[in-house]
Amino acid sequence: MSTQVPDQTDDESSASEAETAPAAQQRRMEKKRQRAAEAEETRQTEEAEAALAETETYHLKVFRYDPEIEGKKEPRFDDFHVPYHKGMTVLDALMYARDTYDSSLTFRHSCRQAICGSDAMFVNGRQRLCCKTQLSDLEEPVRIEPLPHQEVVKDLVVDMEHFYDQMEAVEPYFQTNDLPEGELEEQRQSRENREKVKMSTRCIWCGACMSSCNIAAGDNQYLGPAAINKAYRFTMDEREGEDMKQHRLEILEQEHGVWRCQTQFSCTNVCPKDIPLTEHIQELKREAVKSNLKFW
Amino acid sequence: MYEHDVIVVGAGGAGLRAAIAAQEEGADVAIVSKLHPVRSHTGAAEGGINAALREGDSWQDHAYDTMKGSDYLGDAPAIETLAQDSPEEVIQLEHWGMAFSREEDGRVSQRPFGGLSFPRTTYAGAETGHQLLHTMYEQLVKRGIEVYDEWYVLDLAVSDEDAPEDRSCHGVVGYDIQSGNIEGFRARDGVILATGGPGQVYDHTTNAVSNTGDGVAMAYRAGVPMEDMEFIQFHPTTLPSTGVLISEGVRGEGGILYNGEGERFMFEYGYASNDGELASRDVVARAELSEVNAGRGIEDEYVHLDMRHLGEERIIDRLENILHLAEDFEGVDALEEPMPVKPGQHYAMGGIETDENGETCVAGLYAAGECACASVHGSNRLGGNALPELIVFGARAGSHAAGRDLGEAEIPTGKRGEWEAGDVETPVEPGAVEPEVEADTSGDAVADGGSGLDPDGFVERAAERATERVEALLANEDGRNHAEIRADVQQSMTENVNVFREKAGLEQALRDIRAAREAYRDVGVADQSRTFNTDLLQTIETRNIIDLAEAITLGALVRKEFRGAHWRKEHQERDDENWLKHTLLSWNDGSPELWFKPVLLEGEDKRYEPKIRSY
Ligand SMILES: Cc1cc2nc3c(=O)[nH]c(=O)nc-3n(C[C@H](O)[C@H](O)[C@H](O)COP(=O)(O)OP(=O)(O)OC[C@H]3O[C@@H](n4cnc5c(N)ncnc54)[C@H](O)[C@@H]3O)c2cc1C
Ligand code: SF4
Numbered sequence: 001m002s003t004q005v006p007d008q009t010d011d012e013s014s015a016s017e018a019e020t021a022p023a024a025q026q027r028r029m030e031k032k033r034q035r036a037a038e039a040e041e042t043r044q045t046e047e048a049e050a051a052l053a054e055t056e057t058y059h060l061k062v063f064r065y066d067p068e069i070e071g072k073k074e075p076r077f078d079d080f081h082v083p084y085h086k087g088m089t090v091l092d093a094l095m096y097a098r099d100t101y102d103s104s105l106t107f108r109h110s111c112r113q114a115i116c117g118s119d120a121m122f123v124n125g126r127q128r129l130c131c132k133t134q135l136s137d138l139e140e141p142v143r144i145e146p147l148p149h150q151e152v153v154k155d156l157v158v159d160m161e162h163f164y165d166q167m168e169a170v171e172p173y174f175q176t177n178d179l180p181e182g183e184l185e186e187q188r189q190s191r192e193n194r195e196k197v198k199m200s201t202r203c204i205w206c207g208a209c210m211s212s213c214n215i216a217a218g219d220n221q222y223l224g225p226a227a228i229n230k231a232y233r234f235t236m237d238e239r240e241g242e243d244m245k246q247h248r249l250e251i252l253e254q255e256h257g258v259w260r261c262q263t264q265f266s267c268t269n270v271c272p273k274d275i276p277l278t279e280h281i282q283e284l285k286r287e288a289v290k291s292n293l294k295f296w
Numbered sequence: 297m298y299e300h301d302v303i304v305v306g307a308g309g310a311g312l313r314a315a316i317a318a319q320e321e322g323a324d325v326a327i328v329s330k331l332h333p334v335r336s337h338t339g340a341a342e343g344g345i346n347a348a349l350r351e352g353d354s355w356q357d358h359a360y361d362t363m364k365g366s367d368y369l370g371d372a373p374a375i376e377t378l379a380q381d382s383p384e385e386v387i388q389l390e391h392w393g394m395a396f397s398r399e400e401d402g403r404v405s406q407r408p409f410g411g412l413s414f415p416r417t418t419y420a421g422a423e424t425g426h427q428l429l430h431t432m433y434e435q436l437v438k439r440g441i442e443v444y445d446e447w448y449v450l451d452l453a454v455s456d457e458d459a460p461e462d463r464s465c466h467g468v469v470g471y472d473i474q475s476g477n478i479e480g481f482r483a484r485d486g487v488i489l490a491t492g493g494p495g496q497v498y499d500h501t502t503n504a505v506s507n508t509g510d511g512v513a514m515a516y517r518a519g520v521p522m523e524d525m526e527f528i529q530f531h532p533t534t535l536p537s538t539g540v541l542i543s544e545g546v547r548g549e550g551g552i553l554y555n556g557e558g559e560r561f562m563f564e565y566g567y568a569s570n571d572g573e574l575a576s577r578d579v580v581a582r583a584e585l586s587e588v589n590a591g592r593g594i595e596d597e598y599v600h601l602d603m604r605h606l607g608e609e610r611i612i613d614r615l616e617n618i619l620h621l622a623e624d625f626e627g628v629d630a631l632e633e634p635m636p637v638k639p640g641q642h643y644a645m646g647g648i649e650t651d652e653n654g655e656t657c658v659a660g661l662y663a664a665g666e667c668a669c670a671s672v673h674g675s676n677r678l679g680g681n682a683l684p685e686l687i688v689f690g691a692r693a694g695s696h697a698a699g700r701d702l703g704e705a706e707i708p709t710g711k712r713g714e715w716e717a718g719d720v721e722t723p724v725e726p727g728a729v730e731p732e733v734e735a736d737t738s739g740d741a742v743a744d745g746g747s748g749l750d751p752d753g754f755v756e757r758a759a760e761r762a763t764e765r766v767e768a769l770l771a772n773e774d775g776r777n778h779a780e781i782r783a784d785v786q787q788s789m790t791e792n793v794n795v796f797r798e799k800a801g802l803e804q805a806l807r808d809i810r811a812a813r814e815a816y817r818d819v820g821v822a823d824q825s826r827t828f829n830t831d832l833l834q835t836i837e838t839r840n841i842i843d844l845a846e847a848i849t850l851g852a853l854v855r856k857e858f859r860g861a862h863w864r865k866e867h868q869e870r871d872d873e874n875w876l877k878h879t880l881l882s883w884n885d886g887s888p889e890l891w892f893k894p895v896l897l898e899g900e901d902k903r904y905e906p907k908i909r910s911y
């Protein structure tokens with residue numbers, strides 16, 4: 001589409017200029033323009049939605065493969081045209097296609113609300129959680145493929161074993177020597193510290209990050225962003241204590257650990273839970289350096 | 297054949313807790329689950345866990361609130377166990393590192409919830425279930441407990457004495473989803489069902505696609521009674537387009553409900569003049585539908601839940617997840633506008649009849665979590681009381697199955713205690729359709745009388761029958777697709793067995809269910825692959841949905857009173873004289889038998905006298 005408002009955001013050099021009154025004013029103007037552009041965009045999507053309601057169907061191209069079934073042993077793409085309704089997600093569309101056209105269409109899904117982590121797939125060239133992805137945000141035809149870099153079991157189902165193995169390789173459980181005496185007494189944790197680990201606890205094990213990561217694709221033993229994030233969740237938890245922190249940093253510093261990350265941000269970009277994965281990995285690198293200095 | 301001391305079916309909160317407890321008791325335990333543990337629907341729980349932790353609160357108050365909330369249909373021994381054990385269990389979770397929300401002093405936060413006399417709902421933001429599930433799975437990994445994940449349990453291996461009370465359970469039959477292999481699992485000491493809720497019986501539900509009530513249906517067909525199935529909780533605040541839940545935490549923090557005319561109807565129309573939005577769920581759900589039916593709804597469908605006045609900071613601190621849900625699943629920015637909400641199926645108070653140790657009337661067969669009915673929730677569950685139920689009764693079932701002495705249970709199971717026969721007139725015959733392919737091949741251990749098999753023999757026989765069933769379904773390649781049959785049942789249930797129930801509608805539902813049973817005789821599986829055949833599994837799940845839909849409807853038809861979540865147009869009063877009793881339904885070889893047993897109101901040191909329930 002060529003109706004896009006040209007992108008007017010300033011480049012980085014002007015942002016780093018000294019703050020003068022006119023500059024501040026310019027920024028406000030800029031913001032205003034941006035808001036106007038956003039409003040225009042909403043209008044456009046609404047219009048697009050209305051137009052869709054008229055065309056009424058959405059075109060899906062879905063990856064198919066089955067190791068046992070003649071005609072499916074060679075991977076292929078099937079076309080499905082599903083009637084569109086407002087608010088329809090990619091998962092809704094897949095379920096509709098399966099229940100209406102082809103009951104053998106196979107994909108994992110369960111909660112429908114972005115919490116079970118079953119339905120990360122490769123949609124229009126990007127790792128996405130299908131239940132959280134609106135069809136109306138996608139270009140047609142919508143191409144749905146299994147997560148890249150994982151072995152395909154059938155259709156859109158991939159083998160998650162390797163991902164689980166990496167998750168479990170970082171001692172992914174709470175360890176402390178500091179439990180309070182009283183039977184009904186909790187171990188205290190400051191609000192700030194809970195806040196610090198909060199984002200990292202949100203991971204739903206969907207595997208999108210790992211699938212998007214070049215390093216993981218090249219180094220099968222690389223722990224990967226999700227497992228490192230899991231380790232971050234405990235390393236940064238003040239209740240575990242200093243000794244445990246050292247122990248965890250040692251695990252993370254191994255050959256296939258944090259130092260492999262080349263800060264490409266692909267994981268952070270695809271994480272459906274908005275976990276700042278790359279930042280967490282960077283922070284762990286800094287912690288590792290700090291703790292090494294301590295020993296020297 | 298695989299062999300373990302204790303086999304736990306299901307890896308949600310209840311299953312994980314049961315497995316940990318069994319292992320702590322020294323058992324060799326394994327979990328068999330159709331989903332990888334972290335995919336279980338416990339992860340969707342938002343609001344919190346009730347536990348009397350603080351000064352000024354007590355287990356007695358928690359028990360009292362729960363009994364009142366149950367509308368006096370809960371059993372005191374179960375309710376008191378829940379209230380007594382939940383503080384310890386919640387602190388246990390904290391000691392396992394669970395990321396609870398915190399107070400300034402570093403202790404775990406608690407908030408008010410509907411129907412509670414004290415703010416005793418412990419929480420982790422609006423993602424308590426996610427934190428709980430992952431924390432417990434971490435413990436599983438730490439302990440190296442074996443999980444057969446993506447194994448679907450097809451059936452139980454139960455002996456075949458005439459009376460269910462004389463039977464015993466020796467294992468289960470598992471189907472490896474990835475390979476299509478069927479294997480027997482021998483359980484030397486016990487099988488624990490922790491398969492979760494049956495939300496997929498309805499088409500508008502907060503439950504996951506995998507919540508198909510498998511465990512309840514399996515136990516039912518093996519002779520274990522289902523208890524109080526008519527009591528289904530409809531949550532008052534679900535998003536209209538998907539059924540995604542907006543936690544009660546929103547109202548707990550001060551969220552307000554408005555009708556289409558901008559009136560705060562909970563107060564203005566006197567639905568709950570004291571507690572308003574924080575009245576019990578059944579009360580709020582009925583109020584919303586009454587408003588919509590009176591023409592004061594929005595788009596004739598829903599009402600508004602507004603939390604904007606709480607302010608961005610507080611919302612982000614305590615309810616951040618709600619902002620994401622409203623945005624992603626309804627396209628609403630809840631910081632800027634009110635959220636549309638309407639009642640949706642949420643929770644089953646009824647389930648597999650157990651005692652307070654989680655044991656059923658069949659020796660060696662246990663149930664815990666939402667699939668079980670001890671009964672803690674009676675006719676209406678209070679928000680925040682299911683998660684403690686998972687961990688309290690999961691732990692009890694696990695350790696009891698592994699041989700720990702928990703003392704004699706006070707709640708009798710099966711027809712061991714006092715009971716009376718029941719009867720209900722139905723427009724069509726419920727139960728199995730003859731001749732039923734299912735009947736000879738599924739869980740009906742009953743059919744052939746004493747067989748003299750040893751425990752391994754029962755497991756082998758169950759595996760053979762399950763194999764025959766799977767082969768039969770696959771052989772009927774051009775048979776009917778289950779999806780249509782399932783959709784018909786779900787729609788009929790939402791239309792006829794919902795918040796408001798009347799005789800004609802309930803009878804219609806039974807006719808529709810009968811039609812579904814007829815249609816199911818010709819069901820088949822088009823996908824001929826042995827690899828990850830979800831077509832096959834969903835076909836099997838649909839059969840379970842039909843059995844549960846029928847049980848819910850039969851219970852709703854027989855219970856001629858209005859109690860808790862069960863409202864009947866023709867019977868507008870709670871009737872303690874005639875109905876202070878549990879509804880039970882036994883499969884009885886395919887001709888379901890209704891019966892009743894008294895409610896136990898006698899607590900440890902007091903009797904809970906039924907009072908008018910007002911909020
Ligand atoms: C959206 C939502 C929010 C909620 N919020 C709260 C709350 O804030 N507080 C509260 O107290 N309660 C809440 N509840 C209720 C509570 O979360 C559930 O009742 C509870 O989590 C159910 O746990 P469970 O362990 O019994 O089952 P689930 O967590 O559903 O687990 C079922 C397990 O059984 C397995 N399974 C099922 N069938 C088979 C089979 N045939 N073979 C093998 N495995 C099988 C599945 O794989 C799964 O692992 C909420 C419920 C919902 C839906
Ligand atoms: S970190 Fe994000 S993308 Fe990676 S598994 Fe967890 S939720 Fe998915």
Ligand code: FES
Nearest residue numbers: 111112116117131
């Ligand atoms: S279906 Fe559970 S995350 Fe999408």
